[in-house]
Amino acid sequence: MAVLEQGQVVPEPQVGFLVIAKRVVRNYWLLRILRALFTVWLVATLTFFLIRLMPGNPVEVYVQNLVTQQGVPYPQALQLAASLYNINLDEPLWQQYFSYMGAMVHGDMGTSIIQQGVPVMQIVLTFLPWTLFSVGLGLIISFLLGMLLGIFAAYRRESVFDHFVTNFSSLLHAIPNYIIAILILVYAGVQWHIIDITAMRGTLSPGVQPSLSLGFVKDALYHAALPIATYVITTIGGWILAMRASTESTLGEDYVTVAKARGLRERRIALAYVGRNAALPLFTQLTLSLAFAVGGSILIETIFVYQGLGLTLQNSINQRDYPVMQGILVIITAVVVFANLIADVLYGFIDPRVRVQGKE
Amino acid sequence: MAVAASAPTRALGIVGGVLVWCGTTIRIMARNKAGFIGFIIVAVMTIEAFIAPIFINFNTAADVNAIYQGPSLHHLLGTDSEGRDVFTQILVGGQDILEVGYLASAFGTFLAILLGILSAYAGGWLDTFLTWVADVFLTLPTFAIYAVIAGTVHLNSNVALAILIAVFSWAGLMRAIRSQVLSLRERDFIEAARALDLSLPHIIFKELAPNMAPYIAIHFVIGITAAMYAEVGLLLLGIVPLSGQNWGVMLNFAWTRGAIFYSGSLSYILSPMAVIVIFQLALIVWTRSLSEVFDPRLRRGA
Numbered sequence: 006m007a008v009l010e011q012g013q014v015v016p017e018p019q020v021g022f023l024v025i026a027k028r029v030v031r032n033y034w035l036l037r038i039l040r041a042l043f044t045v046w047l048v049a050t051l052t053f054f055l056i057r058l059m060p061g062n063p064v065e066v067y068v069q070n071l072v073t074q075q076g077v078p079y080p081q082a083l084q085l086a087a088s089l090y091n092i093n094l095d096e097p098l099w100q101q102y103f104s105y106m107g108a109m110v111h112g113d114m115g116t117s118i119i120q121q122g123v124p125v126m127q128i129v130l131t132f133l134p135w136t137l138f139s140v141g142l143g144l145i146i147s148f149l150l151g152m153l154l155g156i157f158a159a160y161r162r163e164s165v166f167d168h169f170v171t172n173f174s175s176l177l178h179a180i181p182n183y184i185i186a187i188l189i190l191v192y193a194g195v196q197w198h199i200i201d202i203t204a205m206r207g208t209l210s211p212g213v214q215p216s217l218s219l220g221f222v223k224d225a226l227y228h229a230a231l232p233i234a235t236y237v238i239t240t241i242g243g244w245i246l247a248m249r250a251s252t253e254s255t256l257g258e259d260y261v262t263v264a265k266a267r268g269l270r271e272r273r274i275a276l277a278y279v280g281r282n283a284a285l286p287l288f289t290q291l292t293l294s295l296a297f298a299v300g301g302s303i304l305i306e307t308i309f310v311y312q313g314l315g316l317t318l319q320n321s322i323n324q325r326d327y328p329v330m331q332g333i334l335v336i337i338t339a340v341v342v343f344a345n346l347i348a349d350v351l352y353g354f355i356d357p358r359v360r361v362q363g364k365e
Numbered sequence: 366m367a368v369a370a371s372a373p374t375r376a377l378g379i380v381g382g383v384l385v386w387c388g389t390t391i392r393i394m395a396r397n398k399a400g401f402i403g404f405i406i407v408a409v410m411t412i413e414a415f416i417a418p419i420f421i422n423f424n425t426a427a428d429v430n431a432i433y434q435g436p437s438l439h440h441l442l443g444t445d446s447e448g449r450d451v452f453t454q455i456l457v458g459g460q461d462i463l464e465v466g467y468l469a470s471a472f473g474t475f476l477a478i479l480l481g482i483l484s485a486y487a488g489g490w491l492d493t494f495l496t497w498v499a500d501v502f503l504t505l506p507t508f509a510i511y512a513v514i515a516g517t518v519h520l521n522s523n524v525a526l527a528i529l530i531a532v533f534s535w536a537g538l539m540r541a542i543r544s545q546v547l548s549l550r551e552r553d554f555i556e557a558a559r560a561l562d563l564s565l566p567h568i569i570f571k572e573l574a575p576n577m578a579p580y581i582a583i584h585f586v587i588g589i590t591a592a593m594y595a596e597v598g599l600l601l602l603g604i605v606p607l608s609g610q611n612w613g614v615m616l617n618f619a620w621t622r623g624a625i626f627y628s629g630s631l632s633y634i635l636s637p638m639a640v641i642v643i644f645q646l647a648l649i650v651w652t653r654s655l656s657e658v659f660d661p662r663l664r665r666g667a
Contacts, residue, residue, distance in 0.1 A: 044501045048510070055517050179646045181594045183601055184638045187616075190625055191634055202626075292504060293537075300506030304598050308620070318509060322516035322604055334513045341506050 037349060041342045046106075048338040052331045053105055057098065067118070088116070114332040119324050125332035128317065133336065135208045136306070136313035139229040140298050143236025148291065151241045155248020156280055159256065170245060177242035182301055186235045186308040205231055206310040231309045236298055247290060251283040258282070281355070288352045295348070296341045393658050400654025406647035410640075414459030421457055436632050443632035445618065451636050454610050459640065461611040464523045465530070465596045470588030472531030474538060474581060481542030482569060485550070496543065502536035511595055515604045526605060530592045538584045545577050583652045590645045597641060612637040 057064060064086050071082035108114070114125040158167045177185075194202035205228055209215075213224045255261065256279060264274045302315035310316065314333055321329035395401045434444040443451050484495040510533060520526045549555055550573075558572050599605040600613025601620060615637040619625055625634060 040497065040500060044504060047501060048505070051510075052513065055514065175649065176646065179590070179649050180642050181597065181645070183598055184642060187620075187625060187634065187638065191631070195626055196631065296504050296506050297508075300508035300510070301598070303509055303512055304602065307602060315509075318512065319602055322512055322602075325516075327517070330513050330516065334509055337506050337509050342504055345504050 037346060041346050044342045045335065045339045049106065049109060049335045050102075052334055053102060056327050056331060057101070109335070114335070115328040117321075117326055117329050119321075119326045119329075125328050128329055129314065129332050129336045132312060132314045132317045133340070135229070135311070136299070136302055136315060137340065138225070139232045139306075139311065139313060140236060140295075140302055142229070143233040144240065144291075144295060144298055146233070147237040147240045148244055148287070148294075150237070151244025152248045152280075152284055152287065154241075155245045156252050156275065156283070158245065158249045159252035159283075160275070162253070167249075171249065174242035174245040177238060178246065180239065182235055182239035183304040183308060185239050186231070186305050189231060189235065190308065200231075202231075202309075208312045229311065232302075232305050232311050232313075235305050235309075240294055240298065243290075243294070244287065247287050248283060251286050252279060255279050255283040285352075285356055288348060288355065291348050292345045295344055299337055299341050390658055394654040397654035397657055399650050400652070400657075403647040403650030403652075404654060406643065407651055410459065410644055410647070411463055413456065414463045417456045418460050421453055443630075443636075445615075445630075445633050451615075451633050454615055455612070455636050455640055458611040458615060458637070459644075461523060461609065462593060462596060462613060462641075463644075465527050466589040466593040468524060468527035469530035469534070469592035469596075470585050472527055473534040473588050473592075474585045476531060476535040477538035477584070478542055478581065480535065481539040482546055482573075484539070485543045485546035486565075492543075496540065499536040499540050502533060503540075505533060507533045508595060508598060511599060512602065512604050515599055519606065521606055521608070526596060526599075527592070530595050534588065534591060538581070538588075541580060541584070542577060545580065546573060549573055549576055579656045579658075582655050582658075586648050586652050586655065590648050593641065593645065612641055 068079075068082045068086045071077040071085060072079055077085070112126055114129075117123045117125060117128060120128070154170055158170045161167050190202055193199045204210075208225065208228050209221075210224050210228070213221060215221060261274060261278055264278050269278075302313060303318050304315070305311070306313045306315035307319045314337060318330065318333045318337075320326075321333065394404055434440055436443050440450050440452065445451055445454070480495055480499075484492045487495075511529060514529060515526075520529060555568060555572055558568050563572075596605075597613040597616065600611070601616045603617050603621065605613075615633075619630070619634045619637070
């Protein structure tokens with residue numbers, strides 16, 4: 006305890022919960038991770054109560070069906086339902102909720118109703134990589150290509166290229182992605198016979214096993230080509246317009262004028278000075294785009310019959326396979342949320358100002 | 366007597382005022398050619414969609430001899446898988462789609478304004494909490510959530526569907542409004558209003574709102590496109606109960622009944638998609654002239 010000359014006691018720094026709370030609020034990264042976990046928790050809670058509390062909830066319906074249709078005695082039916090939904094129906098609701106959440110933390114999300122006995126986690130892990138692959142590749146291609154075209158359009162302002170690209174982008178931006186997907190099927194597949202749409206269904210051709218061979222990569226790309234094309238076509242317009250606007254405002258900045266005055270080469274200015282700064286605001290939009298694309302994958306995968314998580318979700322909804330629905334939704338949310346976290350970390354690398362602010 | 370006489374006069378005055386306001390608004394919008402065309406298309410399609418079902422009685426009887434016919438004078442856009450006229454379905458089928466689109470966007474915008482102003486004015490922990498929640502909602506894969514909720518709860522009315530869509534689509538506008546209120550609050554004219562001891566509702570509705578109006582109006586219009594996307598998507602997947610005739614149900618039938626894979630049914634598939642895209646494009650183009658209506662500073666430049 007430090008004592009001043011006058012004998013006054015310097016107040017001890019506060020310890021305990023308040024300080025920790027303050028540090029959490031000040032620490033940007035801790036706060037981000039907390040928010041990510043909170044989002045996943047929110048969706049998990051939402052689905053739990055959706056399924057347990059709604060009138061005529063699936064658990065009751067399932068028990069009733071077993072009793073009336075298959076003549077299973079009531080207690081046994083309850084037990085079956087409990088094991089399927091990972092829920093002990095005798096416990097009060099809040100206890101059920103905690104055991105459900107506890108199991109989920111350990112990666113246990115119950116078993117499927119339709120594919121009896123198959124754990125939900127196993128189903129999710131089978132299909133998740135394909136959705137990550139197609140959505141991820143589609144977004145990366147679209148983001149990079151869109152930025153490139155956006156810079157070009159901004160540099161060649163009011164040219165034929167610029168007018169064409171901006172108008173075309175606005176058009177693409179306005180068309181829902183499932184309509185683009187259907188148009189690809191109708192024209193490229195049925196009307197013009199450019200592609201064999203039935204052969205392109207699924208994630209791999211029969212007989213092809215996942216391996217690190219060129220044949221496997223080619224086959225995976227072949228089957229994912231249509232979903233990827235759809236993601237690119239529907240999102241690239243937004244990137245082009247955003248990059249064009251962002252580049253235009255960057256071109257007016259003083260440091261660009263200074264760079265020109267210093268006689269730097271045009272290409273160096275375009276890449277290191279204009280491009281890098283103009284791309285910054287786009288990274289924050291990447292977040293929204295990702296959530297949109299992953300959420301929309303259910304439509305695109307269903308239309309192309311691409312067996313990723315989206316199509317599996319659609320099937321489980323149609324078959325009322327609630328544990329699977331629940332599990333996929335939670336995992337999809339977790340994927341989006343953690344991809345956002347990664348995007349934020351990347352953003353910190355590209356924009357040093359964020360890093361400095363984070364340390365503060 | 367005097368009161369009775371003044372009531373109609375006052376009503377006439379209000380109607381006249383509204384007409385004058387509409388006239389001015391349309392005149393301002395007409396300055397931006399593309400935007401005005403967008404507005405006209407939106408207006409015509411909206412009026413058509415809500416009036417057509419009153420006058421046109423869609424004949425649901427199947428005609429086996431006229432399956433998937435191409436466009437002809439008798440069937441302007443051909444026929445569907447049961448030989449029914451596509452053009453009539455297009456005319457009648459807009460009501461549900463537009464109703465949900467307008468309602469969902471209106472609910473969402475209202476929520477966003479309410480929470481945005483509340484957040485900015487309350488400050489403190491409530492503000493921190495609300496922006497936090499908004500950030501969470503921004504990262505949710507909303508369409509998957511709609512699909513799961515619609516697959517669990519039976520949404521059999523347009524209003525229910527609109528509310529579901531609205532609940533997950535307020536976050537972006539709410540954050541924009543919050544930051545606008547925060548920055549506007551520091552401006553001189555708001556300080557002056559506060560110094561004059563004007564009430565909070567007055568400051569919010571008379572001083573703040575007009576400054577945020579362009580932003581809100583544009584978001585409302587964009588919100589319609591987003592709500593339509595979600596609604597038609599759910600209909601296409603067949604998750605929302607397929608009742609009645611609308612563009613989304615047509616798409617679902619085109620998908621489930623194999624019209625997509627049949628080369629002879631082109632006009633049936635393209636028709637609902639074309640009207641949806643035209644309406645969406647018109648909405649987006651309309652936003653260009655909307656900003657001029659609300660922002661006098663933009664008008665002189667045009």
